[in-house]
Each structure stands twice: as C-alpha cells, then as structure tokens.
Amino acid sequence: MSDKLKEIISKQGEQQSDSIDQSDDIVQLVGFIIGEEEYAIPILSIQEIIKPFSWTRVPQVPKYVMGVFNLRGSVIPLIDLRLKFGLSEKKHSDETRFIVMKDDDDVAGFVIDRLTMAIRIKKSNIGPAPDTISGDDTMIDGVGKQKDKIITILKVNKLLERDF
Secondary structure, three states, rough: HHHHHHHHHHHHHHHOOOOOOOOOEEEEEEEEEEEEEEEEEEEEEEEEEEEOOOEOOOOOOOEEEEEEEOOOOOEEEEHHHHHHHOOOOOOOOOOOEEEEEEOOOOOEEEEEEEOEEEEEEEEEHEEOOHHHOOOOOOOOOEEEEEOOEEEEEEOHHHHHHHOO
C-alpha cells in the first residue's frame, strides 16, 4: 500500500465529525480532482495510488488509453480520465497520480489531476445520479452532498469496462 493511501486512510479516521451518528451507514470514499470537478470512488476499490512513472504506448486504441505499465509483474492498462471525460489533455504535475482500481479480476490504472482526501459520508447524503445521466451505461453511481460541496461518485465497474 502506498504512503499516500496510508495517509488518506489515517486522515479518514481523524475526519469523523460530530454530525455523523455512529449508527448511520457510512460510505468510505477517496476523492480526486479531474479538471475542475471532484469525483470519488469507494476506498475498497483502490489497489494502489502511485506517482506517475513510465508507461508504454499501445497502437490502435482510443486516445484516452495512454498505454500500459508494469506494476510488480502485472501489465496494467493506463487510462487518462481527463480525456475519457472529454476534457483537454494536461501535462502531468507534481500532484498528478495514478490510481490503480480493481473490481473482481478487472484492474486498470487511471491518471487523475490530484488526490483530495478520504471522505466519510452518510448513505442518506448520497442521492442517485441525475435523471438526465442515469441508466445502466452511466459511470455515475450517485451524488454525495457534504457541507457546501457536491461530489460525483463513480462506478468502478463502469470505469474498468473495456470499450476498446
């Protein structure tokens, strides 16, 4: 487990607020930024969070598939979420990270602009995806409301679906 993921999990324990009743069902997520928006995925879907390193380009794949990289002997596809979400390409910065996500046997690395924090949110504060974007094909699992911000919760299984 990477140091950053350990740090997030540690902060998560400290982040409990008085407003969260221990009897409520709590969802644990990790937040990250793509463009100007904050997204989150369930913490248990994360295999690893790492700083960017070299990868190999692969021909004849969609532009958002950057290539593949080797993570301890496993060859993992690398997907740029900015491009997958229809945003413009951005040069990697010191805050750029690769999040390796897993769902059953499916694993892929995703490039994010920056990590935010561990998020603990009551299930009652998570609403469904808006009607205009709901359905089986959407990547949006729900919308979390926390203090003064909205967090889009993504479906990891949809992110990991191979459409190339």
